[in-house]
Amino acid sequence: xxxxxxxxxxxxxxxxxxxxxxxxxxxxxxxxxxxxxxxxxxxxxxxxxxxxxxxxxxxxxxxxxxxxxxxxxxxxxxxxxxxxxxxxxxxxxxxxxxxxxxxxxxxxxxxxxxxxxxxxxxxxxxxxxxxxxxxxxxxxxxxxxxxxxxxxxxxxxxxxxxxxxxxxxxxxxxxxxxxxxxxxxxxxxxxxxxxxxxxxxxxxxxxxxxxxxxxxxxxxxxxxxxxxxxxxxxxxxxxxxxxxxxxxxxxxxxxxxxxxxxxxxxxxxx
Numbered sequence: 001x002x003x004x005x006x007x008x009x010x011x012x013x014x015x016x017x018x019x020x021x022x023x024x025x026x027x028x029x030x031x032x033x034x035x036x037x038x039x040x041x042x043x044x045x046x047x048x049x050x051x052x053x054x055x056x057x058x059x060x061x062x063x064x065x066x067x068x069x070x071x072x073x074x075x076x077x078x079x080x081x082x083x084x085x086x087x088x089x090x091x092x093x094x095x096x097x098x099x100x101x102x103x104x105x106x107x108x109x110x111x112x113x114x115x116x117x118x119x120x121x122x123x124x125x126x127x128x129x130x131x132x133x134x135x136x137x138x139x140x141x142x143x144x145x146x147x148x149x150x151x152x153x154x155x156x157x158x159x160x161x162x163x164x165x166x167x168x169x170x171x172x173x174x175x176x177x178x179x180x181x182x183x184x185x186x187x188x189x190x191x192x193x194x195x196x197x198x199x200x201x202x203x204x205x206x207x208x209x210x211x212x213x214x215x216x217x218x219x220x221x222x223x224x225x226x227x228x229x230x231x232x233x234x235x236x237x238x239x240x241x242x243x244x245x246x247x248x249x250x251x252x253x254x255x256x257x258x259x260x261x262x263x264x265x266x267x268x269x270x
């Protein structure tokens with residue numbers, strides 16, 4: 001796909017996110033919308049995956065450490081053809097395939113069950129280490145939320161990733177600056193995130209605009225330093241693409257009502 005087609009995929013994913021959470025009357029739109037470009041770029045330009053063979057042992061892996069951004073994850077998987085888009089209408093419904101957080105036992109294309117913050121990057125580190133030990137040419141990608149990095153488990157995993165020289169691991173930080181209770185700096189300041197990852201031994205790329213699709217692709221394509229895991233710190237906008245959600249932490253875990261859905265869709269479909 002060329003960049004114009006990929007931008008159209010991003011637009012459609014945002015439409016899907018709004019419809020998913022509005023239909024469910026529950027979910028996390030803010031951090032799903034901020035993650036769109038990173039997730040689309042990863043699945044469409046980087047990963048060796050086959051929707052017709054989602055359990056291929058030699059496939060690349062993706063772990064959504066910030067598991068509450070499942071609406072974005074599900075929309076991307078559906079767009080890629082891992083399952084019918086009709087499933088998106090049943091988000092969070094009893095017995096439905098797509099629950100509030102990813103479940104690798106039920107959903108084609110999901111490599112790890114996540115949602116307990118901090119565990120996803122730890123799982124991804126284990127996957128990357130396993131691939132190294134097995135002599136497999138497997139790349140592992142994981143997306144971490146900035147609020148999630150207040151969990152100590154994130155830094156234990158980062159220490160291990162650098163220690164074991166996991167240059168087959170890419171960590172993407174969705175740095176939208178907000179979490180469920182407000183601004184990160186008000187809840188628990190994270191300080192200099194790029195400097196912290198560098199101190200842990202990562203090859204770090206910082207993106208001033210993590211919602212710039214071309215910049216994200218360039219960062220993913222950039223060669224990493226041998227023996228170093230890569231970290232892309234992407235400064236994004238929570239609620240990106242929907243004006244009344246942008247930069248408002250109240251949309252972390254709140255679904256739009258029908259009037260708000262139509263207003264959001266009008267903007268995205270314009």
